Amino acid sequence: MNRRRFLGVSAASALAGLTGSARGASAHAAFDLLTLAQPDLLSLIGPQAVRKIGLRYRALVPSENEVHALYTAILAARPWPSSIAGLVEQDFAIGRTMVLQGWVVSVTEARQSALFSLLSD
Amino acid sequence: MHIDARTLPNGSVLEADLCIVGAGAAGISMALEWIGSRHKVLLLEGGGLDYEAAMQDLYRGESVGLPYYPLQAARLHYFGGTTGHWAGFCSTLDPIDFEKRAWVPHSGWPIRREDLDPFYARAQPLLELGPYEYGAGDWQRRDPTLVPLPLDPRVMWTKMWQFSPPTRFGARYRAAVIGAPNVHLYTHANVCELEPNESLRSIEGLRVRTLDGKEHRARARYYVLACCSIQNARLLLASNRRTPTGLGNAYDLVGRFFMEHIEMPGGHLALAPSRAMNTKMYAMEFGQTKARGELALSAAVQRERRILNGTVSLEPSAPDEVAKSTFEWATPELLAAFREWEAHGRTGPPPAGLPAPPPPGSPLFFHLVTRQEQAPNPDSRVLLSTERDALDMPRAKLDWRLTALERRSFRVRYEVIGRELGRSGAGRVQLLDWVTRDEDTWPGTLSGGWHHMGTTRMHENPRLGVVDANCRVHGLGNLYVAGASVYPTGGAANPTLTLVAVSLRLSDHLKRTLG
Numbered sequence: 001m002n003r004r005r006f007l008g009v010s011a012a013s014a015l016a017g018l019t020g021s022a023r024g025a026s027a028h029a030a031f032d033l034l035t036l037a038q039p040d041l042l043s044l045i046g047p048q049a050v051r052k053i054g055l056r057y058r059a060l061v062p063s064e065n066e067v068h069a070l071y072t073a074i075l076a077a078r079p080w081p082s083s084i085a086g087l088v089e090q091d092f093a094i095g096r097t098m099v100l101q102g103w104v105v106s107v108t109e110a111r112q113s114a115l116f117s118l119l120s121d
Numbered sequence: 122m123h124i125d126a127r128t129l130p131n132g133s134v135l136e137a138d139l140c141i142v143g144a145g146a147a148g149i150s151m152a153l154e155w156i157g158s159r160h161k162v163l164l165l166e167g168g169g170l171d172y173e174a175a176m177q178d179l180y181r182g183e184s185v186g187l188p189y190y191p192l193q194a195a196r197l198h199y200f201g202g203t204t205g206h207w208a209g210f211c212s213t214l215d216p217i218d219f220e221k222r223a224w225v226p227h228s229g230w231p232i233r234r235e236d237l238d239p240f241y242a243r244a245q246p247l248l249e250l251g252p253y254e255y256g257a258g259d260w261q262r263r264d265p266t267l268v269p270l271p272l273d274p275r276v277m278w279t280k281m282w283q284f285s286p287p288t289r290f291g292a293r294y295r296a297a298v299i300g301a302p303n304v305h306l307y308t309h310a311n312v313c314e315l316e317p318n319e320s321l322r323s324i325e326g327l328r329v330r331t332l333d334g335k336e337h338r339a340r341a342r343y344y345v346l347a348c349c350s351i352q353n354a355r356l357l358l359a360s361n362r363r364t365p366t367g368l369g370n371a372y373d374l375v376g377r378f379f380m381e382h383i384e385m386p387g388g389h390l391a392l393a394p395s396r397a398m399n400t401k402m403y404a405m406e407f408g409q410t411k412a413r414g415e416l417a418l419s420a421a422v423q424r425e426r427r428i429l430n431g432t433v434s435l436e437p438s439a440p441d442e443v444a445k446s447t448f449e450w451a452t453p454e455l456l457a458a459f460r461e462w463e464a465h466g467r468t469g470p471p472p473a474g475l476p477a478p479p480p481p482g483s484p485l486f487f488h489l490v491t492r493q494e495q496a497p498n499p500d501s502r503v504l505l506s507t508e509r510d511a512l513d514m515p516r517a518k519l520d521w522r523l524t525a526l527e528r529r530s531f532r533v534r535y536e537v538i539g540r541e542l543g544r545s546g547a548g549r550v551q552l553l554d555w556v557t558r559d560e561d562t563w564p565g566t567l568s569g570g571w572h573h574m575g576t577t578r579m580h581e582n583p584r585l586g587v588v589d590a591n592c593r594v595h596g597l598g599n600l601y602v603a604g605a606s607v608y609p610t611g612g613a614a615n616p617t618l619t620l621v622a623v624s625l626r627l628s629d630h631l632k633r634t635l636g
Binding site for chain 2: 041043044045088089092093095097099101102103104105106
């Protein structure tokens with residue numbers, strides 16, 4: 001099973017656990033879990049590094065150590081830019097960054113990485 | 122003309138208008154300025170025209186502070202000085218380097234960057250550099266294929282460096298110096314003591330020794346110490362026959378504020394595919410590249426974050442997870458073929474089996490290597506050792522120290538660079554593990570740039586500096602110091618270009634003074 005397909009299966013089961021209210025709480029339900037769990041970081045630093053970043057974030061922020069909380073946290077960003085990439089850029093611009101496993105990443109990327117790690121565990 | 126001091130009768134007296142002690146980049150730059158003038162110039166060099174182990178041993182010393190290179194390896198003691206093995210990296214100090222910065226104790230020069238600009242321009246050809254242009258835009262106009270990263274100038278900029286061939290002053294300027302009728306070069310002439318007059322207000326002469334036991338005197342109207350930061354301080358401190366603390370040291374400043382550049386890797390950069398197509402502006406091939414850029418933080422960010430100046434270079438790499446040395450990935454046969462190909466100057470097609478370049482659309486990985494200034498620190502210093510050299514002169518003892526500001530600046534620099542490269546979409550930065558730790562200690566890999574600065578620092582107030590803005594030693598009317606030892610702060614740029622510029626400025630001052 002390739003990674004994307006594997007993630008697709010994992011995401012489907014994870015999404016099944018999301019409550020309707022959580023999904024409805026966001027005006028951006030168009031962002032499916034699979035998309036959110038595929039940070040652009042993957043193409044830059046590879047899945048192993050992204051997974052380590054995600055694990056570190058989950059250890060540092062235990063309240064977001066599950067799919068639902070991460071999904072909600074990512075989509076709760078305001079003001080909402082036109083894309084996840086825009087959200088990441090906005091994070092960097094306002095200094096909403098973290099240093100995880102040494103990597104300077106945006107908080108959105110950190111959460112995306114956490115999702116990636118959860119769904120690929 | 123050139124005379125080996127060992128051939129002089131013992132007790133010879135050498136006389137001139139100007140006596141320059143030390144024939145490295147500073148001393149030779151100055152001497153060249155006086156060729157053809159009506160003034161007689163003595164240029165005293167402790168070593169010979171070429172490297173000699175016995176002369177080099179005179180630079181051996183103790184190191185009692187942070188781990189440091191052997192002192193006899195860090196400076197060369199022969200005609201041409203340390204340009205005999207320098208790498209040729211040149212850049213200017215930034216305007217902020219000359220300012221008094223509230224968060225950097227003891228910072229601030231008594232001159233501004235604009236005061237040095239004309240001398241930087243004059244120093245360029247001496248170091249066989251290109252035009253006096255250090256803007257990324259200047260170089261991009263010359264070569265449109267040099268494209269800087271898309272940085273917000275309020276946060277970061279591309280600081281340009283130029284590369285000297287590198288100029289070996291000893292070889293490059295030997296004929297000019299020796300052929301000058303009014304410049305008298307004496308080699309193997311080691312100045313062991315400065316002799317002040319009765320009132321201790323000027324220098325009357327220099328005691329010069331040779332390894333074969335001869336002792337001479339040098340007398341001049343004006344003297345310039347141009348022996349490098351450690352040796353300038355050593356000579357002033359060791360001239361303690363009349364004043365126990367040495368000359369120019371009324372306020373216990375000589376030897377203090379020794380500074381280095383902290384030069385070591387600090388992180389990695391994964392450069393986005395969209396930017397990876399052209400990194401030529403940041404690349405350097407030794408002996409080929411004329412100029413390249415390094416990443417620097419704006420003065421505004423340095424002020425806001427209260428950090429020291431520094432730059433970061435991009436050195437090609439692979440991500441650590443997949444990095445392997447040539448010896449790991451290559452078969453013995455391929456390795457042999459590769460060596461053969463290199464031995465023949467890489468002519469013809471490369472051997473089959475070499476790794477292919479990354480396909481288009483791949484990220485590029487770089488090591489990020491820092492050069493950072495050190496905050497002036499009175500406890501970082503050169504002292505006299507109890508051990509003596511073959512000329513019976515106390516050896517130098519170096520106590521190199523750093524403060525928490527250097528450590529914090531190192532970390533913050535990478536965090537800011539990481540944010541800005543992330544914001545611009547250029548890529549992502551990873552800090553090395555030790556950099557991320559909020560500690561004051563340094564790893565075992567701590568290393569300097571082999572740059573020595575600051576032991577006779579420049580300040581208008583004699584209580585705060587050894588020399589004044591004209592490089593004259595406070596309290597001594599005819600003694601000057603040339604070289605990086607006069608730097609109050611070291612900035613991020615390697616010191617040679619600036620020390621030549623400062624020496625040319627001093628030379629102009631002395632020409633006006635001598636008339």
